[in-house]
Amino acid sequence: MDLKQLEYFRAxxxxxxxxxxxxxxxxxxxxxxxxxxxxEEELGVTLFLRGAKQITLTDAGxxxxxxxxxxxxxxxxxxxxxxxxxxxSTIHVGMTPTTVDRMAEYxxxxxxxxxxxxxxxxxxxxxxxxxxxxxxxxxxxxxxxxIALSNVETRLLTKERLAAMCTAEYxxxxxxxxKTKLSLEELSHHRLILSSRFRDYxxxxxxxxxxxxxxxxxxxxxxxxxxxxxxxLGIAILPDxxxxxxxIHIRVIEDVAMTTDVLLAWRKExxxxxxxxxxxxxxxx
Numbered sequence: 001m002d003l004k005q006l007e008y009f010r011a012x013x014x015x016x017x018x019x020x021x022x023x024x025x026x027x028x029x030x031x032x033x034x035x036x037x038x039x040e041e042e043l044g045v046t047l048f049l050r051g052a053k054q055i056t057l058t059d060a061g062x063x064x065x066x067x068x069x070x071x072x073x074x075x076x077x078x079x080x081x082x083x084x085x086x087x088x089s090t091i092h093v094g095m096t097p098t099t100v101d102r103m104a105e106y107x108x109x110x111x112x113x114x115x116x117x118x119x120x121x122x123x124x125x126x127x128x129x130x131x132x133x134x135x136x137x138x139x140x141x142x143x144x145x146x147i148a149l150s151n152v153e154t155r156l157l158t159k160e161r162l163a164a165m166c167t168a169e170y171x172x173x174x175x176x177x178x179k180t181k182l183s184l185e186e187l188s189h190h191r192l193i194l195s196s197r198f199r200d201y202x203x204x205x206x207x208x209x210x211x212x213x214x215x216x217x218x219x220x221x222x223x224x225x226x227x228x229x230x231x232x233l234g235i236a237i238l239p240d241x242x243x244x245x246x247x248i249h250i251r252v253i254e255d256v257a258m259t260t261d262v263l264l265a266w267r268k269e270x271x272x273x274x275x276x277x278x279x280x281x282x283x284x285x
Contacts, residue, residue, distance in 0.1 A: 003075055005039045006068045008032055009047065013065050016054040089274045090118040094129040094141025097223055098242050099262055102157065103142060106281050117274060125221055126197060133265060139275045144239075145261040146201050154263040155282055162198065162258035163240035164251045169232035171249065181254035182235075184209050191216035191234035193225045198260070202237055205256055 011021040012032070022029040040047055047061035057065065095103040100123065107119055122132055126144045133141050133152065142157065143149075164182050174190065176182065188211045194202055196218055206213045216234045219225040222242060229236035230245050239260055240250055264282050266275070 001039060001042055003072065005035055006064075006072060008035050009039060010065065010068055010072070012036065012048070012055060013057060013061070018050070018055065089116075089272065090120055091140070091275055091278055092120045092122065092138040093278075094122045094124070094132055094138040094143075096126055096129065096142055096144055096262075097123060097221075098144075098239055099142040099157075102262075106278070110278050110281060114274070114277075127220075130265075133267060136267075139271065140264065140266040140279055143263050143265045144197065145263065147197065149265065151268045152265050153268050154265045155279075157262045157264055157282065159259050159261050160239045160241050162202075162237050162253065162260060164235050164253055165226065165229050165238055165242075165248050166235040166251075167230060167232045167247045168249065169247075170229075170234065176251075179251065181252045183255045184211055184253065185255075187235065187237075187253065188213050190214070193217040193219070193228050193234045193236040195219050195222040195225045195238065197222075198237065202258065205258060209256070 008021070008025065011025055012018055015021040015024055018033055018036070019029050022032045025032065036047065043060070043064075045060040046058050047064060048055040048057050093103065093107065111117060111119075122129065122138055122141075124132075126147050129138070129141045129143055130147060130149065132138045133143075134150075143154075164187060166176075176186070179186075184206060188206060192202075192213055192215050194215055194217075199215065199218055203213065203215075217225070217228050219228065222238050225236045225238055226242055226248070228234065229238075230248055237253070237258070264279070266279055271279075
């Protein structure tokens with residue numbers, strides 16, 4: 001028994017004759033009669049008595065007619081639900097670990113405006129996000145400077161300061177315990193922990209001030225640099241918004257403004273409407 005047979009059966013019952021149902025269904029009578037015989041043979045019952053002018057339902061036919069209505073209605077609802085899901089859009093969003101909270105607010109707001117919208121989240125470093133964006137894996141992403149971008153539109157979301165971070169354990173062996181600020185000169189005498197993305201930038205600032213520095217550890221990810229600093233292995237220079245442990249003390253770098261820009265980035269090309277609307281949220285006050 002298939003859905004098409006149920007539809008044929010209901011058409012016959014509602015029209016009262018097989019010939020009339022065939023006209024309604026835009027088919028000839030023989031194939032319609034054949035489908036009804038197949039249905040009766042499969043169920044092992046007679047569904048209706050064929051009269052000269054119209055058919056008469058048997059008890060089995062009445063039961064099938066009643067049940068078929070709910071079956072076909074449920075099928076129709078299922079088709080619509082599946083079609084809706086199949087046609088619902090997904091925005092592929094990238095975010096750096098330190099911008100998750102910010103992006104989550106925008107996603108939450110957009111979801112309230114567009115309840116059927118789906119999101120696929122990619123959380124990784126700025127360099128990885130750059131590659132995902134350029135290779136059309138993600139539609140829009142937050143990203144940190146300094147970074148080289150091509151064929152990409154950006155919008156400045158915020159500018160953050162880089163700060164010096166270390167633990168009390170590290171301080172205990174170095175004369176900086178009571179200081180709330182550190183100069184470049186002081187930092188040049190300490191073991192520094194940097195993420196790769198800030199290495200050249202930080203080095204250029206020390207060089208511009210006639211100083212050298214000891215890069216003791218260099219990590220691909222800023223979170224790894226924070227972890228090493230948390231172990232008391234040196235002073236990490238990282239964005240002051242980076243979430244670190246309670247053991248980490250954050251100090252201002254006093255004689256220079258080391259900063260990093262947090263950008264929203266997307267490709268320079270026509271974008272799906274839903275992506276355009278999501279990006280537009282970031283332009284609102």
